Each structure stands twice: as C-alpha cells, then as structure tokens.
Amino acid sequence: MNPERKKAAAIVLLLFPCLYFVADLFISRFTLSIPSSDSQCLEAKMFLVDKSDKNIKRGDLVAFKFEKEDQYFEKGMSFIKIAAGLGDDRIEFTPETIKVNNSKLTIKGMNHVINALELNSANYNQKIRVKQNEIFVVGETIYSYDSRYWGSINKDSIIGKAYAIF
Numbered sequence: 001m002n003p004e005r006k007k008a009a010a011i012v013l014l015l016f017p018c019l020y021f022v023a024d025l026f027i028s029r030f031t032l033s034i035p036s037s038d039s040q041c042l043e044a045k046m047f048l049v050d051k052s053d054k055n056i057k058r059g060d061l062v063a064f065k066f067e068k069e070d071q072y073f074e075k076g077m078s079f080i081k082i083a084a085g086l087g088d089d090r091i092e093f094t095p096e097t098i099k100v101n102n103s104k105l106t107i108k109g110m111n112h113v114i115n116a117l118e119l120n121s122a123n124y125n126q127k128i129r130v131k132q133n134e135i136f137v138v139g140e141t142i143y144s145y146d147s148r149y150w151g152s153i154n155k156d157s158i159i160g161k162a163y164a165i166f
Contacts, residue, residue: 033063033080033162041139041146044164047080051160056083056135058100061162064137068150072117080162081146082107085136092127093148098138105138112142113149124148 033047042061049063056062059082066077084107085091085100092099095110114121126148130136134152138144147153 032165033078035080041079041081041141041144042164043140044166046165047162048165049080049160049162053161054155054158056086056155056158056161058083058086058089061164062135062137063159063162064135064153065157065159067154067157070150072145078159079137081137081139081144083135084138084147085130085152087130087132087134089130089136090127091130091136094125095121098148100136107138107140108142108144110148113145119149128152 029050029052031049031051033049034045035042047061047063061080062083063078063080066073066079067075069075084098084105090101092102093110095114097109098105098107110124111121113119114124128136130152133155135155135158136147136152138146138148
C-alpha cells in the first residue's frame with residue numbers, strides 16, 4: 001500500500017469513531033417525527049423532538065404520550081401539538097373560538113371534527129382552569145382532536161419540545 005493510501009486509511013479510522021460518537025449523542029437527545037395521520041393537526045410535515053428539553057412554554061410545540069382513555073386513539077400514542085395553556089391559565093372555548101387568559105388564539109374551530117365524529121356541539125362551550133401539573137394542547141387545523149375534546153395532558157407525559165422542520 002502506498003503512503004498516501006495509508007495516510008487516508010488512518011484518517012478514516014480516526015474520523016469514524018468521532019462521527020459515530022457525534023451521531024450517537026445526537027440520536028440520544030433528538031428524534032425525528034413524521035405525523036402518521038392523513039388528517040394532521042399541525043401544518044408542518046416533519047418535526048425534530050428534543051427529548052432533553054421538557055421546559056415547555058405557552059406557544060411551544062410539545063411532543064407527548066397520549067395517556068387518556070379514548071375511543072378514537074390508543075393510549076400511549078405519541079402526538080405533537082401546541083402548548084396553548086399552562087398551569088393556572090384560564091381557557092374559554094366554543095366550537096368556533098378559543099381564548100387563553102382572555103386573549104383569542106388564531107386556531108381553527110372545532111366544527112369539522114364535531115360533525116365528522118357526530119358529537120354534540122353544545123358540549124364544547126367550556127371555561128376551565130389548567131391545573132399546575134398540566135398543559136392544554138391544541139392543533140392548528142380543522143382536523144385537530146385535542147385538549148378541547150379530552151382535556152389537558154399531564155406534564156409527566158411530555159416526551160420533549162418539538163420543532164417544525166418543514
């Protein structure tokens with residue numbers, strides 16, 4: 001083997017463990033998420049989830065395990081939604097609007113899902129206060145099935161903060 005090939009082989013042997021170490025660190029902290037449903041609740045098509053960051057603020061995207069008993073989704077499924085309300089926030093919503101601490105959010109209404117699931121729209125005129133250890137999550141499309149239907153999520157079910165990639 002000529003000296004240049006030996007040098008190149010030595011560089012590759014040195015770089016490979018470094019690249020492996022960096023990739024392993026990335027994978028241990030982050031995961032890519034692609035929504036599995038055709039009826040997405042968020043506009044983005046792919047997300048990066050930081051599993052080490054669970055410090056969620058209002059407006060952040062949050063990845064979580066669905067821990068509710070629900071006839072439409074299995075317990076333990078993963079979701080990504082917008083953190084609309086945090087502990088002690090006041091949420092007021094109707095099928096057409098949602099307010100957090102008296103500020104109106106620009107979130108699509110609930111009528112599409114209410115009609116598709118044949119639900120009683122009168123059940124979705126509510127005023128609630130989010131508990132300290134919970135987060136009220138919503139989607140941004142007409143297809144979103146979220147906390148307006150099944151209540152807030154517990155902070156213990158958070159996987160991490162999510163970021164829309166595209």
